[in-house]
Amino acid sequence: MTDTDTVEPGLWNIAASDPDRIALVDPGGAETTYAELAAAADRYGRGLQAMGLRPGDSVVMMLHNSADLVAFYFAAFETGLYIVAVNWHLTAPEVAYILRDSEAKAFVASDRFAAVARNAADEAELPAGGRFSVGTIDDFTPLSDLGADEVGRPDIRTAGGPMLYTSGTTGRPKGVRRPLTGNDPDTVPVAASGFFGIFGIRPFDDHVHICGSPLYHTAVLNFVVISIQLGHKAVLMDRWDPEDMLALIERHRVTHSHMVPTQFHRLLALPDEVRARYDVSSLRCMIHGAAPCPQETKRRMLEWWGPVVTEYYAATEGGGTAINGEEWLRKPGSVGKPWPWSVIKVLGDDGAELPVREPGQVYMRMGGSSFEYHHDKKKTEEARVGDLFTLGDIGYLDEDGYLYLCDRKSDMIISGGVNIYPAEIEGQLAIHPKVADVAVFGVPHADWGEEIKAVVQPVDGVVGDDALTAELLAFASERLAKFKLPRSVDYMTELPRDPNGKLPKRKLRDPYWAAQERAI
Template structure:
């Protein structure tokens, strides 16, 4: 081993935890906390439970839970058991959960007691056995996690294989698609250490662990990944559940938070605080504030840098591919950029002929993270269409400047991003078309100062309903809204509905979605 290797600080929860047994490992909004030693023991107990339940390498567990201590415990147990971990948005309704259970071939489900009723219905629909339904808390028809692990050993299990996250993201059919990476025979410790570059590119030193504030739901890729990566660095975690700007500032002061991850919507709400509220808390401990998941207004970002200083880092990426990142200093000298590729990320901007475009020319953004190769589960056609050579695109377009910084120009994929959460129009349109009075519909994202975008639906009514009175149309609007609330998570439902006489389509019936969307963005100083 050379001197460089000797001086590299260890990374990986199971490597660092034994030397930090008495240090705070994690605390959630309920006040429950575990030291690193207690986390180590409980994670191992859950791993043994998975084996006792018959879970094999490559099997899938689905988790519908809030930001809780045991949610992270279950995740890390899956990551040393060779399992696919599928987080599901807890705002999802029964048909959405049922679809993911079935598509991911879920073998075991874990949920918060708050969501037991909907999870029970979805589990019944896909015949998940009763002994593979586990609850965080207590609920009829579920086995309590705490009771289930009571007799399990706290020792490391044998045959520790690194697991993977099977995240569901929007798909062209309107149904979410599972983004899957292969589970190999890499041991759990090596798998954890292999991602150390993600935090190190922000300058975070594993030899000097601090305390991170998790402000976003950990069913979202960014919140989950960066939280668990921090744990692998030996960082203590403070998890929020229901976020408010006032509480965030309070927790930063209370726990001397030195790193956190946010979405632009949170910046907007923080900036709405009165000056007195801003000044009431000591946030001088902050060293790294990472944001991403949605476009950020340049003016909003500039104001945050002025308030918090040059400690704000931005990342751009997706569940599918690697990404770029940018420091405050580089962003200020290149306003609007989303940065340069990470240490193991390859970036190319290609034209329609799959050739690389010149600097400053807009094209399709393709990336690859190291040797990473993903597939869309059960959709080889989408997987193939997303690839060019060894790279992949999620449909975004942009350009690179002379200094190698990437800028976004828009999205060809039509995905709507509301507060960092992806919504695919086709899924919403399919629900609206289920109403008997709807002849045609177009769903797009339109500007929203707080969330970045909001869902807008342009609807063409059938026959006689077109000339109906405003009273009748008001009733129809209410019926359509209720239909959406019944079949979609609340954040996917249109916040605005407009009835129109027709929608722009070509002779072949192709919808000109851009013609519906663009008028809303003409006065905005951004295109996404």
């Protein structure tokens, strides 16, 4: 391989200087070089421009983890397009809404999702010429035909960017659309290299990234494309399995990844002899976010993998915090200090900044960045106080500037006038050996307004019954004040988490409130 000291980061720069460097290993083990990936992106990019797409237009992709997805992303990126990665668990009407709302000019889907993709395209009235498939979908053109007769780089090259749809708790998802920079796509954005710099991840440096989550998730996609831009090999998994991940870490000498706490739980559930079987000494920075991680789970991962486990808290809309493993052991439960170019403040309901350790709504700002919710000026304005915006999370800052999250404001339980944060209760119940997953939320109570309900997914082989309820409540009573204890526990075979680890609690909570309304 070429001496990396002479190679500029960036997909196309690396493809020119070190064409045989491996950019990608797909789930089947096939390798794609930088030259091959850049050529595919150029071909698709020229094909999109031949269709008439121009900078500022939008494309939507609903693809499984694959080299095709990554190549199409870079094609849209280098031609100045907005790229929308769709969650392939959505229904056809939900996908159709995104196609319409984003004003998509092209849509590429995997044949795994053929029925949903075809129905969504029909409902959105997307022209036949804008429909492409990986595999065979009726009335869709194979993606391999896009730009098949084109040669060279696209005529117009300017940096595009993702258009992200937030997983809001109510109503339709909202697209977050930033102004395009107009930058040269050959130049790695400072924000991208700077973001990895927060975690101590540098260009080249023998780094290998492993991706075990679906690439429709914002952070997961960002980590893969930034890794490739910085000269890191990216190893893709199709369906995540804990032992398979350990085997791939050993085989490819993986150095970094983006994970969610659910994956930590499943890794820790492996028998000791299985975990000991694999060499994970190559790991340097295993980053997690997206969902709260119970403190006991975090401690066990740090004991196993060492201080390479790093946490961050961030928003699709921009800004965030980070904390490495050594810091976390000094500040257990914290999600860290603001990124160098980010501002974090905790405000009261009146918009005034709150004192140290007083919980309030967390607001943030990312220096030099702006955004708007596409087609929703009202939501944009409601999320702001001056130049700060909020996700609706409740938290506080300590005397050293470290942020601690309590819960989402929308999830907070108010029982008898007392504010109760479900995340704290979940964090304690989650470490019980018979609990695979847990959600806590408020349900109606005639006198108190709300009472605490826990819904538990027992580990395999454990029955959710009155005996387990008594055991869990006794366990919780040793760790939580009496007013924080669940008043009842229900059981499910599996909680409806998204693959990115997030749990839309409204799916669990709404039936209880609907039953109350019917009773009235």
